[in-house]
Amino acid sequence: MDIVNKEKLKQVLEKWKEHPSITGLMEKFSQLQSYTNRRYKNLESFTKQKIKESKYELVELPYIDVKEDPVRPELDLQFRQSYGRKIYGLKDDVGEISAIMCFAFTNEVPKTVKEMEQLSYDAALQSVHRAGIQGSIAIAYTVWAKKKGGGRAIVDEVYKMVKKSNHLNRLVTLSPLTDMARNFHIKNGAKELQVNETTQNFEYDITLEDWETALVKAKGFLKVK
Ligand SMILES: CC(C)(COP(=O)(O)OP(=O)(O)OC[C@H]1O[C@@H](n2cnc3c(N)ncnc32)[C@H](O)[C@@H]1OP(=O)(O)O)[C@@H](O)C(=O)NCCC(=O)NCCS
Numbered sequence: 001m002d003i004v005n006k007e008k009l010k011q012v013l014e015k016w017k018e019h020p021s022i023t024g025l026m027e028k029f030s031q032l033q034s035y036t037n038r039r040y041k042n043l044e045s046f047t048k049q050k051i052k053e054s055k056y057e058l059v060e061l062p063y064i065d066v067k068e069d070p071v072r073p074e075l076d077l078q079f080r081q082s083y084g085r086k087i088y089g090l091k092d093d094v095g096e097i098s099a100i101m102c103f104a105f106t107n108e109v110p111k112t113v114k115e116m117e118q119l120s121y122d123a124a125l126q127s128v129h130r131a132g133i134q135g136s137i138a139i140a141y142t143v144w145a146k147k148k149g150g151g152r153a154i155v156d157e158v159y160k161m162v163k164k165s166n167h168l169n170r171l172v173t174l175s176p177l178t179d180m181a182r183n184f185h186i187k188n189g190a191k192e193l194q195v196n197e198t199t200q201n202f203e204y205d206i207t208l209e210d211w212e213t214a215l216v217k218a219k220g221f222l223k224v225k
Pocket of ligand 1: 071141143144147151152178179183184187
Protein backbone atom coordinates (compact mmCIF):
# COMPACT_ATOMS: atom_id res chain seq x y z
CA MET A 1 0.00 0.00 0.00
CA ASP A 2 1.43 3.38 -0.93
CA ILE A 3 1.08 6.17 1.57
CA VAL A 4 0.18 9.30 -0.35
CA ASN A 5 0.19 11.76 2.54
CA LYS A 6 2.78 10.57 5.03
CA GLU A 7 2.87 13.75 7.13
CA LYS A 8 -0.88 13.82 7.67
CA LEU A 9 -0.91 10.14 8.44
CA LYS A 10 1.86 10.60 10.99
CA GLN A 11 -0.09 13.41 12.67
CA VAL A 12 -3.23 11.29 12.96
CA LEU A 13 -1.31 8.35 14.34
CA GLU A 14 0.37 10.58 16.91
CA LYS A 15 -3.08 11.66 18.11
CA TRP A 16 -4.32 8.08 18.25
CA LYS A 17 -1.58 7.09 20.63
CA GLU A 18 -3.72 8.39 23.47
CA HIS A 19 -6.84 6.67 22.13
CA PRO A 20 -5.75 3.18 21.26
CA SER A 21 -9.19 1.57 21.72
CA ILE A 22 -10.53 -0.78 19.07
CA THR A 23 -13.66 1.33 18.57
CA GLY A 24 -11.50 4.37 18.10
CA LEU A 25 -9.39 2.63 15.54
CA MET A 26 -12.45 1.34 13.66
CA GLU A 27 -13.89 4.84 13.56
CA LYS A 28 -10.67 6.22 12.22
CA PHE A 29 -10.26 3.52 9.61
CA SER A 30 -11.96 5.39 6.78
CA GLN A 31 -10.15 8.59 7.69
CA LEU A 32 -6.88 6.72 7.51
CA GLN A 33 -7.63 5.40 4.05
CA SER A 34 -8.02 8.88 2.71
CA TYR A 35 -4.24 9.19 3.13
CA THR A 36 -3.54 6.04 1.15
CA ASN A 37 -4.27 4.82 -2.35
CA ARG A 38 -6.53 1.96 -1.23
CA ARG A 39 -10.23 2.25 -0.39
CA TYR A 40 -12.48 -0.19 1.44
CA LYS A 41 -15.88 0.45 3.00
CA ASN A 42 -14.80 -0.93 6.35
CA LEU A 43 -12.49 -3.46 7.94
CA GLU A 44 -14.85 -6.32 7.16
CA SER A 45 -14.88 -5.61 3.44
CA PHE A 46 -11.10 -5.13 3.58
CA THR A 47 -10.74 -8.64 5.08
CA LYS A 48 -13.16 -10.18 2.55
CA GLN A 49 -11.33 -8.50 -0.32
CA LYS A 50 -8.00 -9.81 0.94
CA ILE A 51 -9.37 -13.35 1.12
CA LYS A 52 -10.81 -13.04 -2.40
CA GLU A 53 -7.49 -11.74 -3.73
CA SER A 54 -5.71 -14.80 -2.38
CA LYS A 55 -4.32 -16.74 -5.32
CA TYR A 56 -2.12 -19.10 -3.41
CA GLU A 57 -2.18 -22.75 -2.52
CA LEU A 58 -0.42 -24.34 0.41
CA VAL A 59 1.24 -27.64 -0.52
CA GLU A 60 3.19 -30.14 1.51
CA LEU A 61 6.63 -30.57 -0.01
CA PRO A 62 8.37 -33.95 -0.01
CA TYR A 63 11.74 -32.44 -0.95
CA ILE A 64 13.54 -29.13 -0.50
CA ASP A 65 17.15 -28.09 -0.73
CA VAL A 66 17.83 -27.36 2.96
CA LYS A 67 20.86 -25.24 2.05
CA GLU A 68 18.40 -22.65 0.72
CA ASP A 69 17.03 -22.15 4.24
CA PRO A 70 18.61 -18.90 5.50
CA VAL A 71 17.46 -19.52 9.08
CA ARG A 72 18.31 -23.13 9.94
CA PRO A 73 20.34 -24.67 7.09
CA GLU A 74 21.85 -27.16 9.54
CA LEU A 75 18.56 -29.07 9.87
CA ASP A 76 18.53 -31.86 7.29
CA LEU A 77 15.60 -33.17 5.31
CA GLN A 78 15.23 -36.16 7.58
CA PHE A 79 14.86 -33.94 10.66
CA ARG A 80 12.24 -31.86 8.86
CA GLN A 81 10.14 -34.90 8.04
CA SER A 82 10.49 -37.11 11.13
CA TYR A 83 7.93 -37.47 13.90
CA GLY A 84 5.12 -35.74 12.03
CA ARG A 85 7.19 -32.65 11.11
CA LYS A 86 6.14 -31.03 7.86
CA ILE A 87 7.44 -28.78 5.13
CA TYR A 88 4.94 -26.48 3.43
CA GLY A 89 5.42 -24.50 0.27
CA LEU A 90 3.26 -21.74 -1.09
CA LYS A 91 2.38 -22.27 -4.72
CA ASP A 92 1.57 -19.00 -6.45
CA ASP A 93 -0.65 -18.24 -9.44
CA VAL A 94 2.04 -19.30 -11.91
CA GLY A 95 2.60 -22.58 -10.10
CA GLU A 96 5.92 -21.58 -8.52
CA ILE A 97 6.87 -21.99 -4.89
CA SER A 98 7.15 -18.47 -3.52
CA ALA A 99 7.88 -19.28 0.13
CA ILE A 100 8.66 -22.20 2.42
CA MET A 101 7.77 -22.77 6.06
CA CYS A 102 8.70 -25.76 8.24
CA PHE A 103 6.69 -27.08 11.16
CA ALA A 104 6.92 -29.33 14.16
CA PHE A 105 3.88 -30.27 16.25
CA THR A 106 4.12 -30.19 20.02
CA ASN A 107 2.05 -29.83 23.19
CA GLU A 108 4.33 -27.20 24.73
CA VAL A 109 6.16 -24.17 23.40
CA PRO A 110 9.87 -24.93 22.84
CA LYS A 111 12.65 -22.37 23.45
CA THR A 112 15.30 -24.15 21.42
CA VAL A 113 15.49 -26.48 18.42
CA LYS A 114 16.70 -29.25 20.74
CA GLU A 115 13.64 -28.79 22.95
CA MET A 116 11.40 -28.73 19.89
CA GLU A 117 12.96 -31.97 18.67
CA GLN A 118 12.19 -33.68 21.98
CA LEU A 119 8.69 -32.20 22.34
CA SER A 120 7.65 -33.17 18.82
CA TYR A 121 9.09 -36.64 19.35
CA ASP A 122 7.02 -36.96 22.57
CA ALA A 123 3.89 -35.71 20.79
CA ALA A 124 4.43 -38.20 17.97
CA LEU A 125 4.74 -41.08 20.43
CA GLN A 126 1.64 -39.97 22.33
CA SER A 127 -0.27 -39.81 19.07
CA VAL A 128 0.20 -43.55 18.57
CA HIS A 129 -2.24 -43.93 21.47
CA ARG A 130 -4.58 -41.24 20.23
CA ALA A 131 -5.62 -42.18 16.70
CA GLY A 132 -2.78 -40.35 15.01
CA ILE A 133 -3.66 -36.90 16.30
CA GLN A 134 -0.40 -35.29 17.10
CA GLY A 135 0.56 -32.15 19.03
CA SER A 136 -1.93 -29.31 19.35
CA ILE A 137 0.64 -26.54 18.78
CA ALA A 138 2.02 -25.87 15.30
CA ILE A 139 5.59 -24.61 15.73
CA ALA A 140 6.88 -22.67 12.72
CA TYR A 141 10.64 -22.96 13.13
CA THR A 142 11.69 -21.42 9.84
CA VAL A 143 10.18 -19.36 7.04
CA TRP A 144 11.78 -17.88 3.98
CA ALA A 145 10.60 -16.19 0.84
CA LYS A 146 11.68 -17.15 -2.65
CA LYS A 147 9.72 -14.23 -4.11
CA LYS A 148 9.01 -10.85 -2.53
CA GLY A 149 5.76 -10.94 -0.57
CA GLY A 150 5.84 -14.75 -0.42
CA GLY A 151 6.75 -14.73 3.29
CA ARG A 152 3.75 -12.70 4.28
CA ALA A 153 1.45 -14.71 2.00
CA ILE A 154 2.54 -18.09 3.37
CA VAL A 155 1.90 -16.91 6.94
CA ASP A 156 -1.62 -15.87 5.88
CA GLU A 157 -2.32 -19.26 4.29
CA VAL A 158 -0.86 -21.20 7.22
CA TYR A 159 -2.96 -19.11 9.60
CA LYS A 160 -6.11 -20.08 7.69
CA MET A 161 -5.06 -23.73 7.65
CA VAL A 162 -4.43 -23.87 11.42
CA LYS A 163 -7.68 -22.02 12.08
CA LYS A 164 -9.62 -24.59 10.05
CA SER A 165 -7.84 -27.56 11.65
CA ASN A 166 -9.69 -29.61 14.25
CA HIS A 167 -6.69 -30.68 16.27
CA LEU A 168 -4.35 -27.68 16.14
CA ASN A 169 -5.21 -24.89 18.55
CA ARG A 170 -2.12 -22.67 18.56
CA LEU A 171 0.26 -21.26 15.96
CA VAL A 172 3.61 -20.31 17.50
CA THR A 173 7.01 -19.56 16.00
CA LEU A 174 10.49 -20.58 17.10
CA SER A 175 12.32 -17.68 15.53
CA PRO A 176 15.93 -16.53 15.48
CA LEU A 177 16.85 -13.47 17.54
CA THR A 178 16.87 -11.13 14.55
CA ASP A 179 15.11 -7.86 13.81
CA MET A 180 13.99 -9.31 10.52
CA ALA A 181 12.09 -12.11 12.25
CA ARG A 182 10.63 -9.72 14.83
CA ASN A 183 9.52 -7.08 12.30
CA PHE A 184 8.14 -9.70 10.00
CA HIS A 185 5.98 -11.52 12.56
CA ILE A 186 4.79 -8.40 14.42
CA LYS A 187 3.81 -6.79 11.13
CA ASN A 188 1.88 -9.90 10.20
CA GLY A 189 -0.21 -9.63 13.36
CA ALA A 190 1.65 -11.96 15.75
CA LYS A 191 2.26 -11.15 19.40
CA GLU A 192 5.57 -11.65 21.17
CA LEU A 193 5.20 -14.62 23.50
CA GLN A 194 8.70 -14.63 24.94
CA VAL A 195 12.28 -13.74 24.16
CA ASN A 196 14.66 -16.56 25.05
CA GLU A 197 18.43 -16.81 25.25
CA THR A 198 18.91 -17.88 21.63
CA THR A 199 15.43 -17.66 20.09
CA GLN A 200 12.15 -15.77 20.33
CA ASN A 201 8.59 -17.07 20.18
CA PHE A 202 5.76 -15.19 18.50
CA GLU A 203 2.14 -16.33 18.51
CA TYR A 204 -0.57 -15.85 15.91
CA ASP A 205 -3.87 -15.81 17.78
CA ILE A 206 -6.09 -18.22 15.86
CA THR A 207 -9.08 -17.53 18.10
CA LEU A 208 -9.53 -14.09 16.52
CA GLU A 209 -12.34 -13.43 14.06
CA ASP A 210 -11.22 -12.40 10.56
CA TRP A 211 -11.97 -8.73 11.11
CA GLU A 212 -10.03 -8.81 14.39
CA THR A 213 -7.04 -10.30 12.58
CA ALA A 214 -7.23 -7.50 10.04
CA LEU A 215 -7.38 -5.01 12.89
CA VAL A 216 -4.32 -6.46 14.62
CA LYS A 217 -2.46 -6.29 11.31
CA ALA A 218 -3.60 -2.72 10.68
CA LYS A 219 -2.39 -1.75 14.16
CA GLY A 220 0.95 -3.48 13.58
CA PHE A 221 1.33 -1.85 10.19
CA LEU A 222 0.51 1.56 11.59
CA LYS A 223 2.53 0.93 14.75
CA VAL A 224 -0.49 1.74 16.98
CA LYS A 225 -0.72 -0.10 20.30
C1 LIG B 1 11.37 -12.38 6.47
C2 LIG B 1 10.92 -12.80 5.08
C3 LIG B 1 10.35 -14.22 5.13
C4 LIG B 1 9.83 -11.82 4.63
O1 LIG B 1 9.34 -12.24 3.41
P1 LIG B 1 8.32 -11.36 2.54
O2 LIG B 1 7.06 -11.15 3.30
O3 LIG B 1 8.18 -12.06 1.24
O4 LIG B 1 9.21 -10.12 2.33
P2 LIG B 1 9.07 -8.61 2.42
O5 LIG B 1 10.35 -8.16 1.81
O6 LIG B 1 7.78 -8.15 1.84
O7 LIG B 1 9.15 -8.27 3.99
C5 LIG B 1 8.08 -8.30 4.87
C6 LIG B 1 8.49 -7.69 6.19
O8 LIG B 1 9.54 -8.47 6.81
C7 LIG B 1 10.43 -7.59 7.53
N1 LIG B 1 11.77 -7.57 6.91
C8 LIG B 1 12.12 -8.05 5.69
N2 LIG B 1 13.44 -7.87 5.49
C9 LIG B 1 13.92 -7.27 6.59
C10 LIG B 1 15.23 -6.85 7.00
N3 LIG B 1 16.31 -7.01 6.22
N4 LIG B 1 15.37 -6.28 8.22
C11 LIG B 1 14.31 -6.11 9.04
N5 LIG B 1 13.05 -6.48 8.71
C12 LIG B 1 12.87 -7.06 7.50
C13 LIG B 1 9.84 -6.20 7.42
O9 LIG B 1 8.93 -6.01 8.48
C14 LIG B 1 9.08 -6.29 6.09
O10 LIG B 1 8.06 -5.35 5.98
P3 LIG B 1 8.32 -3.99 5.12
O11 LIG B 1 8.85 -4.42 3.78
O12 LIG B 1 6.95 -3.38 5.04
O13 LIG B 1 9.30 -3.21 5.91
C15 LIG B 1 12.08 -12.72 4.02
O14 LIG B 1 12.69 -11.48 4.12
C16 LIG B 1 13.12 -13.80 4.19
O15 LIG B 1 13.07 -14.84 3.52
N6 LIG B 1 14.11 -13.59 5.11
C17 LIG B 1 15.16 -14.53 5.40
C18 LIG B 1 14.72 -15.59 6.38
C19 LIG B 1 14.21 -15.02 7.71
O16 LIG B 1 14.86 -14.24 8.35
N7 LIG B 1 12.99 -15.47 8.09
C20 LIG B 1 12.28 -14.92 9.26
C21 LIG B 1 12.59 -15.56 10.50
S1 LIG B 1 12.05 -17.23 10.74
